[in-house]
Amino acid sequence: xxxxxxxxxxxxxxxxxxxxxxxxxxxxxxxxxxxxxxxxxxxxxxxxxxxxxxxxxxxxxxxxxxxxxxxxxxxxxxxxxxxxxxxxxxxxxxxxxxxxxxxxxxxxxxxxxxxxxxxxxxxxxxxxxxxxxxxxxxxxxxxxxxxxxxxxxxxxxxxxxxxxxxxxxxxxxxxxxxxxxxxxxxxxxxxxxxxxxxxxxxxxxxxxxxxxxxxxxxxxxxxxxxxxxxxxxxxxxxxxxxxxxxxxxxxxxxxxxxxxxxxxxxxxxxxxxxxxxxxxxxxx
Numbered sequence: 001x002x003x004x005x006x007x008x009x010x011x012x013x014x015x016x017x018x019x020x021x022x023x024x025x026x027x028x029x030x031x032x033x034x035x036x037x038x039x040x041x042x043x044x045x046x047x048x049x050x051x052x053x054x055x056x057x058x059x060x061x062x063x064x065x066x067x068x069x070x071x072x073x074x075x076x077x078x079x080x081x082x083x084x085x086x087x088x089x090x091x092x093x094x095x096x097x098x099x100x101x102x103x104x105x106x107x108x109x110x111x112x113x114x115x116x117x118x119x120x121x122x123x124x125x126x127x128x129x130x131x132x133x134x135x136x137x138x139x140x141x142x143x144x145x146x147x148x149x150x151x152x153x154x155x156x157x158x159x160x161x162x163x164x165x166x167x168x169x170x171x172x173x174x175x176x177x178x179x180x181x182x183x184x185x186x187x188x189x190x191x192x193x194x195x196x197x198x199x200x201x202x203x204x205x206x207x208x209x210x211x212x213x214x215x216x217x218x219x220x221x222x223x224x225x226x227x228x229x230x231x232x233x234x235x236x237x238x239x240x241x242x243x244x245x246x247x248x249x250x251x252x253x254x255x256x257x258x259x260x261x262x263x264x265x266x267x268x269x270x271x272x273x274x275x276x277x278x279x280x281x282x283x284x
Contacts, residue, residue: 081246
């Protein structure tokens with residue numbers, strides 16, 4: 001059973017995905033306003049137990065999914081984290097010595113089923129399929145061998161990018177990575193209980209049914225445990241923080257000529273054991 005954040009009839013709820021819809025649990029636990037609070041309290045197992053055997057409070061078609069943790073303290077994204085992705089840069093380096101990082105804001109993501117938004121300032125809306133981890137236990141300078149114990153759950157991310165805006169400055173991609181609703185996250189938060197959930201799982205991106213990206217997490221240049229250890233060296237990781245772990249080769253910018261997303265396109269990000277994140281595309 002997985003955790004969700006959703007809206008219905010103008011109200012926001014958190015709860016669990018169940019057969020036929022979603023079950024709102026936020027009214028049962030008023031002490032926790034969002035899933036971030038549930039995670040910080042170490043109460044994921046408790047709320048899932050409360051959902052066991054219950055019917056949906058909201059049937060499919062009557063609610064809208066939001067990003068699972070709507071109020072993360074930090075979203076940190078890892079760039080250039082697969083071998084073929086590194087080769088795209090043609091700089092002769094087998095692998096960088098340290099990982100590339102940049103921040104994203106929660107408002108730059110929308111939920112499963114909602115469209116990615118292409119702004120009027122650029123037609124270069126691109127996709128990047130990734131797995132995201134949500135931190136469950138705070139830590140600073142976390143040893144790599146202990147890092148996976150700090151994960152609360154997994155979700156999927158389309159780290160949508162406005163490509164020409166990533167090149168507005170010499171070393172800075174932040175402005176191209178933070179357009180409102182240009183990316184997506186979801187559909188839910190899968191509780192993390194076993195390292196096998198992240199060590200070697202397949203990740204695929206499809207656009208209009210065509211496979212564009214495909215790789216396995218075991219091929220990451222910087223595995224998830226190393227990401228947590230490295231990032232926690234310079235910043236305290238807190239419950240509800242999100243690390244977006246890197247995308248394989250095959251984004252639209254890498255085609256000749258580039259293939260940008262257009263209104264009406266359907267983008268699907270799928271990973272073994274996590275599920276599928278599906279979004280259309282619309283103009284702002």
